[in-house]
Amino acid sequence: MTSFWCNCKGMWDIPLLFGVDEEVFVNGFKVRLDKKLNCKSKNIIYLAQCSVCQALKLDMAGVLGASIDSVLFEDTYVGQTLSEGHVRINGHRKCFKADKNGEFLDYKKSALSWHCHVEHPDDFDLKSFKCGFIRN
Numbered sequence: 001m002t003s004f005w006c007n008c009k010g011m012w013d014i015p016l017l018f019g020v021d022e023e024v025f026v027n028g029f030k031v032r033l034d035k036k037l038n039c040k041s042k043n044i045i046y047l048a049q050c051s052v053c054q055a056l057k058l059d060m061a062g063v064l065g066a067s068i069d070s071v072l073f074e075d076t077y078v079g080q081t082l083s084e085g086h087v088r089i090n091g092h093r094k095c096f097k098a099d100k101n102g103e104f105l106d107y108k109k110s111a112l113s114w115h116c117h118v119e120h121p122d123d124f125d126l127k128s129f130k131c132g133f134i135r136n
Helices: 051-064 085-094 111-119
Strands: 024-026 029-031 044-050 076-081 129-135
Touching: 024 044, 044 051, 044 085, 044 111, 051 111, 076 085, 076 111, 085 111, 085 129
Parallel strands: none
Antiparallel strands: 024 029, 044 076, 044 129
């Protein structure tokens, strides 16, 4: 997957967005992203897909000799927000931060951090996700 760097203030450090030519599939169904939307768009529906689980899904499909579309994983989250996209993504980002003791106490406050904590705690990072905007 190629990454698209959003140059908007607030999203500067994460190659988080799907590239303009990337196709996104969820359980075998193609999801059309609205390429006119960006992290400054408000009142949006957004999608976050776990790259770690996508890689596991690809490996499992290879082992099973199956198509990637036939292997189902809980690797995609769809959310909505009235705020700008970067504000909502930053809300998820805060839940990946450790406190002064190195504990991740807020991971339950975000579906993305919860997913990483439960499914692959060794890859507990918001950078595990690629995001796209579906509509506003």
